[in-house]
Amino acid sequence: MAHFLMSTIGAHGHVNPNLPVMTELVARGHRVGYTCPERFAPVVASSGATPLVVASDVPDESAGEQWPDAGVPAMRIFSDEARGVYPQITDALAGDPPDAVLYDGSGWAGQAFARVHGLPSLALYPHIVAWDGYEEDMAGAWSFLDEPDGVAWRREFDGWLDDVGAGVDSHAFLNHPSRCAVLIPEAMQPHADRVDRSVHTFVGPVLDHRPHQETWPATDRPLLLVTLGSAYTDRPEFFRAVVEAMREPGWEVVVAIGAHVDPDALGPVPEHVTIERWVPQFAVLSRASAFVTHAGMGGCGEGLFHGVPMIAVPQAVDQFGNADQLVALGVGERMDTAAVTPESLRAGVDRIASSPDVAAACAEQKERARAAGGARAAADLAEALLR
Numbered sequence: 348m349a350h351f352l353m354s355t356i357g358a359h360g361h362v363n364p365n366l367p368v369m370t371e372l373v374a375r376g377h378r379v380g381y382t383c384p385e386r387f388a389p390v391v392a393s394s395g396a397t398p399l400v401v402a403s404d405v406p407d408e409s410a411g412e413q414w415p416d417a418g419v420p421a422m423r424i425f426s427d428e429a430r431g432v433y434p435q436i437t438d439a440l441a442g443d444p445p446d447a448v449l450y451d452g453s454g455w456a457g458q459a460f461a462r463v464h465g466l467p468s469l470a471l472y473p474h475i476v477a478w479d480g481y482e483e484d485m486a487g488a489w490s491f492l493d494e495p496d497g498v499a500w501r502r503e504f505d506g507w508l509d510d511v512g513a514g515v516d517s518h519a520f521l522n523h524p525s526r527c528a529v530l531i532p533e534a535m536q537p538h539a540d541r542v543d544r545s546v547h548t549f550v551g552p553v554l555d556h557r558p559h560q561e562t563w564p565a566t567d568r569p570l571l572l573v574t575l576g577s578a579y580t581d582r583p584e585f586f587r588a589v590v591e592a593m594r595e596p597g598w599e600v601v602v603a604i605g606a607h608v609d610p611d612a613l614g615p616v617p618e619h620v621t622i623e624r625w626v627p628q629f630a631v632l633s634r635a636s637a638f639v640t641h642a643g644m645g646g647c648g649e650g651l652f653h654g655v656p657m658i659a660v661p662q663a664v665d666q667f668g669n670a671d672q673l674v675a676l677g678v679g680e681r682m683d684t685a686a687v688t689p690e691s692l693r694a695g696v697d698r699i700a701s702s703p704d705v706a707a708a709c710a711e712q713k714e715r716a717r718a719a720g721g722a723r724a725a726a727d728l729a730e731a732l733l734r
Contacts (some may be wrong), residue, residue: 349733350378352445353396353471354457356405356428357384358414359577360645364473364530366394367553367722368449372729380445382457384437385609386732401435403428406713408577411606413693415526416419416663417540420494422732426504429455436460447732460518462513468733470726473531474665476539526732528725529533530646531649531715533673539628548728551719552648554629561627567598568619569636571696572630573602575662576643582684583612585660589639590616592696601631637693637700638679651678654713656699656706658692660684677708 351372355361362383364418367390371381372396381396386407388398405428406412433456439459448461448468460725461468482489506518513520533539533549573589575582586604590613593600600620604610610622628646632638632653640646642659647669650657657679659670670681677701682691699705720727 348376348378348406349446349482349730350380350443350462351729352436352448352457353379353381353452354357354401354432354448354460355382355621356425356453357387357403357407358405359408359455360643361451361473362387362390364553364645364648365449365451366390366396368471368528368530368729370393371722372724375449375730377730379449380440380443381563382432382454386539397409399436399439401432405433406578406719414431414578415580415723417499417653418491422492422497422500422504422515425453425455426500426507429459430507432456433459435592440537445631447729449670449729453672455520459508459511462515462520463511468525469729469732470525470527472524472529473648474535475531475668476542478536478537478538480541481541482522484538497587507561526728530725531648532712533719534676534712534715535644535647536650536667538666548724549719550724550728551716551721552645552652553595553722553725554649554652559591561630563627563630563634568597568599569700570599570601570631571637571639571673572626572628572635573600573639574626574632575605575641575660576646577625578663579607579681581607583608584660585684585687588687588689590614590615590620590622592692593620594689595693598696599624603628637696639696642666642673642681644669647673647714651709651712654709656709658682658695658699660687677710678705678712 355578372379379396381391382399382401383391385400385401388400391398406414413443436456449456449468449471450457451471501590529547530553531547534552589602594617603626629649632649632655635655637728638650638657639657640657643660658683659673661667661670673679674681680695
């Protein structure tokens, strides 16, 4: 039996994607200590991992706190979290050191701990990874790091890495994992043919062990799920358009509005439309015939895993590229938020749900997503660290 440390931040899009890997490792007899704020302790425990509860200043989505869209403010949230959580990890593990460390792209405290203590580590990335030529291709997206605020942030973060003895600068720390299990469908990865396979293994969305997920009742009508995720949901005008678009019968509609929108602001809601702040997305998608999504990578992976046609309405960061990739795969359409009207949305939903071409593409991607190996393949890579 080995002892693993899992490090990430307290955000749904970072915790939920890797929990099935924890379940698989525990089923194999290993121990997993999982750093998380108190609000995530129950869902972490449901995976079989042991929550290592830490004080955290990461925005609490369920309490209506919002994330910055991108840039230095977002990077500073991650680096501040690493500085705050690192000493808590060090204290918690002083008498019980792990044999290996698992971390996602935000788990900088655990990644630093592995480097400082010379422990083998495996990145569990729920997002796209770098490819040969990535820095040149994406130079514009990261240009903020060359501006004065970005340079200052890099200098500050380099200083912290040096203080703790990580042995690398911020560029190497953030861009060069020694080994990585990629928890997304390979079909969602740009330039997949240029990804270093000696480092990165695509295991697909690890959705084969979901003990923390709830169920959702069957319906005798086609079901539509609408959500903009957990971070960028303050869009009352969008949700009003959804209600109006689906006012006429024919669909069972589930709308997850998140923490920011007042349900009363949506006006009268027909009986076949259900408004919730949060829903068990994976379970609802298992019943769904169509999915209106912000195209976060977690939602894209779950949609492909279930073979559900999607309309992507991207809101921020990587979602725009994800939306375009869904269109390229033939599994749905993209609509920009400003262009969404009740008429265009209803027509789009009906169109993707009735298209034989979309259905065929969804079936193909569903088969590929489920054949990639999932949690078992990721756990195999974690165990290989011990050898």
